[in-house]
Amino acid sequence: MRFALDAEQRQFADSLHELLADAAVPTAVRLWADGDPAAGLAVWKQLAELGVPGLAVPESAGGLGAHPVDLVVAFEQLGRHAVPGPVVESCAAVPTLLAEIGHRDCLAALADGELLATLVLPPHVPYALDADVAGLLLTADPAAGSVGLLDSAGTEPERSVDPTRRLFRPGPALPLAADVPGAVARAFNVGVLATAAQLVGLGAGLLEMAVAHAGRREQFGRPIGAFQAVAHQLADVHVGLELARPLLHGAAVALGSRSGTATRDISAAKVAAGTAAYRAARTALQVHGALGYTLEHDVAFWLTKARALIGAWGTPAVHRARVREALR
Amino acid sequence: MDLDYGGAAESFRAHVRGWLAASLPAEPLPPMDTAEGAAAHREWERRLADARLSVVSWPAEYGGRGASLLEWLVFEEEYHAAGAPGRIGQNGLFLLAPALFEHGTPEQRARLLPRIARADDVWAQAWSEPGAGSDLAAIRCRADRTGGGWLLNGQKTWSSRAPVGDRAFGLFRTESSASGTSIGTDPTARRHAGLTYFLFDLHAPGVTVRPITQLDGRAGFAELFLDDVFVPDADVLGQVGEGWSVAMRTTSSERGLSLRSPGRFTAAADRLVRLWHDVGDPADTALADRVTDAWITARAYQLRTLATVTRLADGGALGAESSIDKLTWSELDLAMHETALDLLGADAELMGPWADGWLFALAGPIYAGTNEIQRGVVAERLLGLPRGRR
Numbered sequence A: 001m002r003f004a005l006d007a008e009q010r011q012f013a014d015s016l017h018e019l020l021a022d023a024a025v026p027t028a029v030r031l032w033a034d035g036d037p038a039a040g041l042a043v044w045k046q047l048a049e050l051g052v053p054g055l056a057v058p059e060s061a062g063g064l065g066a067h068p069v070d071l072v073v074a075f076e077q078l079g080r081h082a083v084p085g086p087v088v089e090s091c092a093a094v095p096t097l098l099a100e101i102g103h104r105d106c107l108a109a110l111a112d113g114e115l116l117a118t119l120v121l122p123p124h125v126p127y128a129l130d131a132d133v134a135g136l137l138l139t140a141d142p143a144a145g146s147v148g149l150l151d152s153a154g155t156e157p158e159r160s161v162d163p164t165r166r167l168f169r170p171g172p173a174l175p176l177a178a179d180v181p182g183a184v185a186r187a188f189n190v191g192v193l194a195t196a197a198q199l200v201g202l203g204a205g206l207l208e209m210a211v212a213h214a215g216r217r218e219q220f221g222r223p224i225g226a227f228q229a230v231a232h233q234l235a236d237v238h239v240g241l242e243l244a245r246p247l248l249h250g251a252a253v254a255l256g257s258r259s260g261t262a263t264r265d266i267s268a269a270k271v272a273a274g275t276a277a278y279r280a281a282r283t284a285l286q287v288h289g290a291l292g293y294t295l296e297h298d299v300a301f302w303l304t305k306a307r308a309l310i311g312a313w314g315t316p317a318v319h320r321a322r323v324r325e326a327l328r
Numbered sequence B: 001m002d003l004d005y006g007g008a009a010e011s012f013r014a015h016v017r018g019w020l021a022a023s024l025p026a027e028p029l030p031p032m033d034t035a036e037g038a039a040a041h042r043e044w045e046r047r048l049a050d051a052r053l054s055v056v057s058w059p060a061e062y063g064g065r066g067a068s069l070l071e072w073l074v075f076e077e078e079y080h081a082a083g084a085p086g087r088i089g090q091n092g093l094f095l096l097a098p099a100l101f102e103h104g105t106p107e108q109r110a111r112l113l114p115r116i117a118r119a120d121d122v123w124a125q126a127w128s129e130p131g132a133g134s135d136l137a138a139i140r141c142r143a144d145r146t147g148g149g150w151l152l153n154g155q156k157t158w159s160s161r162a163p164v165g166d167r168a169f170g171l172f173r174t175e176s177s178a179s180g181t182s183i184g185t186d187p188t189a190r191r192h193a194g195l196t197y198f199l200f201d202l203h204a205p206g207v208t209v210r211p212i213t214q215l216d217g218r219a220g221f222a223e224l225f226l227d228d229v230f231v232p233d234a235d236v237l238g239q240v241g242e243g244w245s246v247a248m249r250t251t252s253s254e255r256g257l258s259l260r261s262p263g264r265f266t267a268a269a270d271r272l273v274r275l276w277h278d279v280g281d282p283a284d285t286a287l288a289d290r291v292t293d294a295w296i297t298a299r300a301y302q303l304r305t306l307a308t309v310t311r312l313a314d315g316g317a318l319g320a321e322s323s324i325d326k327l328t329w330s331e332l333d334l335a336m337h338e339t340a341l342d343l344l345g346a347d348a349e350l351m352g353p354w355a356d357g358w359l360f361a362l363a364g365p366i367y368a369g370t371n372e373i374q375r376g377v378v379a380e381r382l383l384g385l386p387r388g389r390r
Helices: A007-021 A025-033 A038-049 A068-080 A087-101 A107-112 A181-216 A228-256 A262-293 A299-311 A316-327 B007-023 B035-050 B069-081 B090-103 B106-117 B187-192 B243-255 B262-279 B285-313 B319-349 B353-361 B371-382
Strands: A117-120 A136-141 A146-150 A166-168 A173-177 B123-126 B142-146 B149-160 B167-173 B195-201 B207-212 B221-232
Touching (some): A007 A038, A007 A068, A068 A087, A068 A228, A087 A107, A087 A117, A087 A136, A136 A181, A181 A262, A228 A262, A228 B285, A228 B319, A228 B371, A262 A299, A316 B285, B007 B069, B069 B262, B090 B106, B123 B221, B142 B167, B149 B195, B149 B207, B167 B243, B195 B221, B319 B353
Parallel strands (some): A117 A136, B123 B167
Antiparallel strands (some): B123 B149, B142 B149, B167 B195, B207 B221
């Protein structure tokens, strides 16, 4: 039993963090929210150089065929820096789905980051996220076990509470694969796991911002982080994230070994990650005060993304029910 | 990264499970804080020790079997899943023994550890004083030099197991906190200096034990009045004046994985899920969610502990991280029992395992360092926030 990231995985996380810290992601986030994805797509290009879009693509199809633990490591960093775009869809769920159904034509382009994909998976993923930047639009029906190809997104997107998420209602689809319920279920699980990892990362990023602010901002002659009312809330945020992370890693291990508990463990991780990220978001806002309640500060973008992802890829109620089902 | 316990741990699991199934008392033992219950619990500890299951992770020379930390966790999972008796020796097993292994002399280890393993000595803790609780360094109990040893004086309180115990461990001031000029001017360092870790006999002349009835109606702890209690030099643990650091070794064991291992909580979470299946109203989704969240948190604590075991195997230390564990298990334990009582509806007030467990769980956020102290540790030592006012 070794339940810890290995040196290579820690190094991968550090490299991603360094890359994203230097990539002016907050600026790209604002531009993406304003309908200009060019800077964000440039960040994606850099991520592709480190192999992020190829993690879930099999080696035989030009990807890295990485273990789900590696995927979780990457998505925590994508969340920590609030990278915009269909990351869960394009870098986790779609490559898994295409590999599972043996539809390998697009996998190399996905792995290189030249092609972005998005995915609708009703009822839990009802909209095509960022379909306007995606060259490949898929839909998967878990009840029928079928996969289809969507027409390009033509309509105006719905507005998300997260201004960087551009949500398109899916139009008609052409059939791509039928009778593949296992592939759809696995793609959903991978998407949920990646979303959970993104949530833990968002929470970690919010905690870092809040701790930095609490150590800097002085009132009554002291840094506000020296007040227990502030410090103890931040401690609780840390505790929540430190408990969500082992659930995430445990779920990735279960998924990697195709264990019978994988669905239960992934759902447990999603519930805990959402709760921890939301607590981080509320606390970070409170610690920043009015400054946090402006679009001039980054907190707002992390906070609204956390809220959006709590409902994305299955609500907490959906995932609690999946855990309970496994405990019967 | 894997969660494979391995063949050795799994065959040890089977051994423990089999032994417990064959050996568990037919009826629950009487409460350990009564004379009758203490005798029954000591007898149970001797049976465990005879089977070399009392202290599985200790070296064989002290009664253990040199099991790995992972195997010890497996033992705990099986022990709690079987509903086996509470450990009357827990202060000695989980708090004193780690300090003895790290700071004790070979003579002390040989003399004390085997008696802890068999509950021949039941140890009480003697940390708190009327004026020193969360602010433990405010200790005023004194130890003064005398021929061949020391004389202890003062008052200790909340001394768990003292009403039924044999011996106690605690901190005493061996020099005035105002002196210690060699330490420098840091007031915290000055208060920590001059404290020494002593072991003493609860039946020695000069010791008065006044049991205190707890919320559950039992005398789980006591006040201790010490009046010129003689302690030989052989019962000083660690160096004179370095008791604080010896005691801190104990507190991270207490907060972290050894006193309250995950097996206790995963077993309770499984019992809670069964209770929900048996009596829960399927339409009450709020209660169902609380049951689910309790199970998820117990699983998270279990996985977190496996990460800790890996970290320790790689040469890491428990340290301030253990405050996260203490916050987790204490709040989880309370949440699980509160949820169980809500599931039981009008019958919740009837005394039974869940009401009893709830009364016990209420103490969790208070003992082993209050949860406010733990949040302070997390904020300052793990997050690096500025030091708060004390």
